[in-house]
Amino acid sequence: MKFLKLKKGTDQMLSMYWFFILFIVSAGIVYMVGAFYSHPYDVRAIEANILVNKVADCVSYTGVLHSEIFEERFEENFLEECNINLEVEQEFDEEQYYFSVQIFEISDVSKDVFYMEQGNLNLVTSCDLDSEDYDTIARCVEKKLYSTQDASQYLVRILGVVDKHEKNVK
Amino acid sequence: MLSKRAQVSDTMVWIVATLIILFVLFVFIFVSGLLADAKDVVEYSVNVGFSEGHVDIERVSAKTEFAFDIDSTNKEVIEQWLE
Numbered sequence: 001m002k003f004l005k006l007k008k009g010t011d012q013m014l015s016m017y018w019f020f021i022l023f024i025v026s027a028g029i030v031y032m033v034g035a036f037y038s039h040p041y042d043v044r045a046i047e048a049n050i051l052v053n054k055v056a057d058c059v060s061y062t063g064v065l066h067s068e069i070f071e072e073r074f075e076e077n078f079l080e081e082c083n084i085n086l087e088v089e090q091e092f093d094e095e096q097y098y099f100s101v102q103i104f105e106i107s108d109v110s111k112d113v114f115y116m117e118q119g120n121l122n123l124v125t126s127c128d129l130d131s132e133d134y135d136t137i138a139r140c141v142e143k144k145l146y147s148t149q150d151a152s153q154y155l156v157r158i159l160g161v162v163d164k165h166e167k168n169v170k
Numbered sequence: 171m172l173s174k175r176a177q178v179s180d181t182m183v184w185i186v187a188t189l190i191i192l193f194v195l196f197v198f199i200f201v202s203g204l205l206a207d208a209k210d211v212v213e214y215s216v217n218v219g220f221s222e223g224h225v226d227i228e229r230v231s232a233k234t235e236f237a238f239d240i241d242s243t244n245k246e247v248i249e250q251w252l253e
Contacts, residue, residue: 014184017184021188021191024191024192024195025191025195028195028198028199031199032198032199032202033202035199035202035203035206036202036205036206038206039206039207039209040209041209041210041211042209042210042211043211045211046211052230053229053230056229056230056233060233060237061233062233062236063233063234063235063236063237063238063239063240064236064237064240106244106247106248109251143230144251144252145230145231145233145234145237145252146233146234146237146238146248146252147233147234147237148237148240148241151241153237153241153243153244153248155248155251155252158230
């Protein structure tokens, strides 16, 4: 009888222990799932690439510059001409995008013959910093291309910057 | 005394088992944290395929190739600037 009593106490202790372990493991699983899925995907580099590609498609098509690129009207209505919308969601107070286009003649690459920029100019300073060290700075993408127009050769530099770190970085 | 020895040995087994369970749990939590940090999509390029030779080239670079087909003078200077 004494032997049986000792066994009962051991079983009760083991039950309590199992519930404790079950709780600890469940809490660990919930934490892991929450930590993984609450972390957002950082797609700012992709957004910047898409923005630069969109601008490039407007500036140069099949190796030829846009026929009206050097006209003042085109520069003033660049966003409308290229169907680019830089508007952001209402939760952002400042503009979250920036892009610039520089065009140089092959004869003198030190001075541009065309320069146009749109968006939040403050974002450009982020391009000098290493994005691997700072997650919350804006992401920059710069692409260069060569284009022609009327037997002239031009070099085009396009810079695209996307911020929105509140939505992409935890 | 014999039954107490059994209980002590059982207890020691479960202490070790608990430590192993906790260690494995912390490893999984650490790995899930690393996977969460890896959710940063950086590599992205839109490629254009040419029918001849099935060359796959980045979209903006394709514009340069088209321009070289039109006028390839000063090609070395241009390629140096593009780097």
